[in-house]
Amino acid sequence: MNGSFRFAGDLFPELTRLQQRLDEVFQTGGAANIRELARGTFPAVNIGSSPDSVEVLAFAPGIDAKSLQITVDKGLLVIAGERNRNQDSNGDNQNVYAQERFAGSFRRVISLPEDADPGKVEASLRDGLLRVSVAKRESSKPRQIAVN
Amino acid sequence: MNNTTNVTKVDQAPAVPQAALVPAVDIVENEVGITLLADMPGVSKDRLGVRVDGENLLIEGSAEVKVPENLEIVHSEIRNPYFRRSFTLSRELDASKIEASLRDGVLRLHIPKAEEARPRRIEVKVG
Numbered sequence: 001m002n003g004s005f006r007f008a009g010d011l012f013p014e015l016t017r018l019q020q021r022l023d024e025v026f027q028t029g030g031a032a033n034i035r036e037l038a039r040g041t042f043p044a045v046n047i048g049s050s051p052d053s054v055e056v057l058a059f060a061p062g063i064d065a066k067s068l069q070i071t072v073d074k075g076l077l078v079i080a081g082e083r084n085r086n087q088d089s090n091g092d093n094q095n096v097y098a099q100e101r102f103a104g105s106f107r108r109v110i111s112l113p114e115d116a117d118p119g120k121v122e123a124s125l126r127d128g129l130l131r132v133s134v135a136k137r138e139s140s141k142p143r144q145i146a147v148n
Numbered sequence: 149m150n151n152t153t154n155v156t157k158v159d160q161a162p163a164v165p166q167a168a169l170v171p172a173v174d175i176v177e178n179e180v181g182i183t184l185l186a187d188m189p190g191v192s193k194d195r196l197g198v199r200v201d202g203e204n205l206l207i208e209g210s211a212e213v214k215v216p217e218n219l220e221i222v223h224s225e226i227r228n229p230y231f232r233r234s235f236t237l238s239r240e241l242d243a244s245k246i247e248a249s250l251r252d253g254v255l256r257l258h259i260p261k262a263e264e265a266r267p268r269r270i271e272v273k274v275g
Contacts (some may be wrong), residue, residue, distance in 0.1 A: 044226045057213065098174055127191060129189050
């Protein structure tokens with residue numbers, strides 16, 4: 001039974017993965033951020049900021065929208081949930097060759113900038129891509145204060 | 149460079165970014181075949197490719213990420229959401245009968261074993 005489904009070159013995927021991580025960490029161009037060293041976390045998160053909103057993109061494949069909990073509290077955006085190892089009933093004659101996909105509960109905490117408005121959060125999930133958009137406060141715009 | 153060269157190049161290598169992420173997979177085998185699950189978040193059906201060339205199985209796809217204008221990237225763990233991974237199939241697998249489905253960014257492939265490779269029962273005819 002063994003070897004009926006080999007990886008191309010056995011060791012290569014692992015090396016590729018390692019190289020990929022190194023590449024990402026030491027990628028030239030773009031500021032290297034110490035936070036980017038946290039690898040292997042699930043879901044992977046990209047964060048962007050526009051004048052109107054803070055956009056959080058979480059790569060969360062295989063997750064049901066109902067099992068996602070998204071909360072904003074004290075300037076922290078928390079994305080939590082669970083992903084089950086969804087296998088066809090563990091049969092008797094079943095061999096597992098790879099089990100790389102994340103399984104279990106996860107929780108990612110993202111610190112929002114001060115001008116984010118916790119009252120205006122929108123979240124959508126499509127094709128395993130979660131997008132959370134937090135609007136920025138109108139009042140955070142610079143204004144002048146008169147001195148009496 | 150003339151047009152013909154251009155077309156050939158496009159055929160050989162579709163306009164893909166060089167750096168690809170290796171999607172995490174689960175691979176399980178039972179009597180009837182192999183089931184492969186691959187995490188490909190953000191990849192929709194029309195941006196997914198599953199190709200078999202001889203004994204080589206290639207899965208690839210790119211995530212569609214729409215961002216608002218004037219977006220400044222603050223933190224990025226996946227810079228280029230393009231996934232690609234290849235596997236070598238063995239002869240006993242029937243590559244012509246691969247079933248693929250994509251749901252919530254998870255690709256599921258079922259690769260059945262060829263009939264002759266499956267455990268089977270032989271009917272005994274009477275008379």
